[in-house]
Amino acid sequence: MTKRPLIGLTLDAEPAGGWSRYPWYALRQNYFGAVVAAGGLPVALPHEPALAADYLTRLDGLIVTGGAFDIDPALYGDTGRHESVTVKASRTDAELALLRAALARDMPVLGICGGQQLLAVALGGTLIQHIPDTISGALNHEQGASAEQPAHMVDIIAGTRLHDIVGPRISVNTSHHQAVRDAGRSVINALAPDGVIEGVEDPARKFCIGVQWHPEYLVSAGDGAILRAMVAAANG
Numbered sequence: 001m002t003k004r005p006l007i008g009l010t011l012d013a014e015p016a017g018g019w020s021r022y023p024w025y026a027l028r029q030n031y032f033g034a035v036v037a038a039g040g041l042p043v044a045l046p047h048e049p050a051l052a053a054d055y056l057t058r059l060d061g062l063i064v065t066g067g068a069f070d071i072d073p074a075l076y077g078d079t080g081r082h083e084s085v086t087v088k089a090s091r092t093d094a095e096l097a098l099l100r101a102a103l104a105r106d107m108p109v110l111g112i113c114g115g116q117q118l119l120a121v122a123l124g125g126t127l128i129q130h131i132p133d134t135i136s137g138a139l140n141h142e143q144g145a146s147a148e149q150p151a152h153m154v155d156i157i158a159g160t161r162l163h164d165i166v167g168p169r170i171s172v173n174t175s176h177h178q179a180v181r182d183a184g185r186s187v188i189n190a191l192a193p194d195g196v197i198e199g200v201e202d203p204a205r206k207f208c209i210g211v212q213w214h215p216e217y218l219v220s221a222g223d224g225a226i227l228r229a230m231v232a233a234a235n236g
Helices: 029-037 049-056 089-104 114-122 161-166 221-234
Strands: 006-010 012-014 024-026 041-045 061-064 109-112 126-128 152-156 169-172 179-182 187-191 197-201 208-211
Touching: 006 029, 006 089, 006 221, 012 089, 029 041, 029 221, 049 089, 061 089, 061 114, 061 221, 089 109, 089 114, 109 114, 109 221, 114 126, 114 179, 114 197, 114 208, 152 161, 152 197, 161 187, 161 197, 161 208, 161 221, 169 221, 179 197, 208 221
Parallel strands: 006 041, 006 061, 061 109, 109 208
Antiparallel strands: 012 024, 126 179, 152 169, 152 187, 187 197, 197 208
């Protein structure tokens, strides 16, 4: 049996209260299940920026997960902050340390939703802080229905790695109010019908892809293909 590559997944964090009277980490089970189904061995990564390099010496791939928070606009050069923006500075610090270290090693990286946005920022890009205030006639990118259901189609750009994996179109779920504005050193690989950037990648790297939707829900066949491609790259 082929050895399963070790795939690190970043955790969300919450303050004391709710599930525990102490601060706690959390991540949906379907993230882990989707990595297992794709052939990987998932492990959770706590928020320890100083230990990023130590973790990466043991990992074969990195998934930066999504969450109900935003990236600090100061990280991509915006001096103002939209009233809708909420941040988790400790989480972002840890994820950015892991992501930069992974990119430096050319380790396979997959950014999901907010993880895709952070990947774009790490590669010199910028973000739209609130889609409804910036893009006239934009789709509702904050899906009201279950994330297990598709919300809209996405066109995949020909000639990209993502196109090789999923083909020209994919049906996706959606849960975000921000989006990539400028892809920086990455290239755009996916667009929503309203022109919102739905994915980025760095073709110069072994595997470096970000998608704005949540493929761990396996809404379409393409979602599983993305995860399998990432795990295969980590195994190579």
